[in-house]
Amino acid sequence: MNKELMEALDILEKEKEISKETLFGAIENSLLKACENHFGKADNVHVEIDRDTCDFLVYAEKEVVKTEEDVEDNCLQISLDRAKEISSKAKVGDMIHVEIHSKEFGRIATQNAKNVILQKIREEERSVIYNQYYEKEKDIVTGVVQRYIGKNISINLGKADAMLNESEQVRSEVFRPTERIKVYVLEVKNTPKGPRINVSRTHPELVKRLFESEVTEIKDGTVEIKSIAREAGSRTKIAVWSNNPNVDAVGACVGMNGARVNAIVEELRGEKIDIVNWDENPGNLIQNALSPAKIVAVFADPDEKTAKVVVPDYQLSLAIGKEGQNARLAARLTGYKIDIKSETQAKDAPGFRYEDYMDDEYEDDGYEGYDEYEEGAYEESGYEEDGYAEEQDSAPDEE
Secondary structure, three states: OHHHHHHHHHHHHHHOOOOHHHHHHHHHHHHHHHHHHHHOOOOOEEEEEOOOOOOEEEEEEEEEEOOHHHOOOOOOEEEHHHHHHHOOOOOOOOEEEEEOOHHHOOHHHHHHHHHHHHHHHHHHHHHHHHHHHHOOOOOEEEEEEEEEEOOEEEEEOOOOEEEEOHHHOOOOOOOOOOOEEEEEEEEEEEEOOEEEEEEEOOOHHHHHHHHHHHOHHHHOOOEEEEEEEEEOOOEEEEEEEEOOOOOOHHHHHHOHHHHHHHHHHHHOOOOEEEEEEOOOOHHHHHHHHOOOOOOOEEEEEOOOOEEEEEEOHHHHHHHHOHHHHHHHHHHHHHOOEEEEEEHHHHHHOOOOOHHHHOOHHHHHHOOHHHHHHHHHHHHHHOOOHHHHHHHOOOOOOOO
16 A cells, blocks of 8 residues: 555656655645544644655554543543553653554545645645746747637647737737647736736747747847837837857848748748847937838937938838838837938928038948948848838828
């Protein structure tokens, strides 16, 4: 019997990740509970279990009194004659250990003892699962789509189920049962029914974590993601910086023939990703953030967190983007409120002096420096100008 108990404890420890010491404690408490149900009290009852052999001893500590007539409480006292049957050295006033045989317990006491053990196992199992997924909070995990619950989706993460609420879903994404997807763990709460895990497919950190798992240079700290702006299901812009002058931050994220970024785009179901270089100079950063549009000049006010940008007339709609998306994401990425004007608008706008945005270098070069930069940006980010042709429609002049 003891061998079977030990094997059962080994299985529980391995499968449920519950320590044997916790299980031994549950057994001890169950025996105490059984004694309490059987005798009415268990204040003087003690349980000892050998951790190596699983042998256990249950005994009550009783006071020795002279005769049976002197016994006021059978649970706490024992007569001298009965005490001598246990120990020949017993005398009045001594405390003696009286063994309790678990076979004497009634059916109800036994059932209650069993329930105590099962309840402890369930509590520990929930605690183990909670701790396991709490460590993954603010990280990505892979799950299997189970079913739709209303407009929410239940996702199995292995040992626990997570809920992908409607507000955290990308509208364009439709999932089928048994499909494997990656999700971002928003929050893990401990509840009486077990851990409640909320996940997201729209959070910007999902893209960041995907890059960390896909790009070795980000994982080891060589390349940092300085900022990220996302409109889930449509487009994401990220600004990256290399701590090693010999490592190209954008190139590392794009990968050979775009392998790395394409793997992330595939996971995000075709969401476009713009990767630009981070720059401590706000003007350069804003210029990079508005890629793929060509920029004539940028004037940034670090104190007011505002920037005025001049672009060629034919680049205005591209700079603003479809429904203002490019400018909106650039503003989120940089933290600046960006006012974009074409060259013609800048010349005519009151208080927007065109000459303030021009310097000798770009006047002399005829903007060739910007052209060269933008051609490089297309190559680095893995996009071609044709890919943005659909965004050339009319858009608001300002964002």
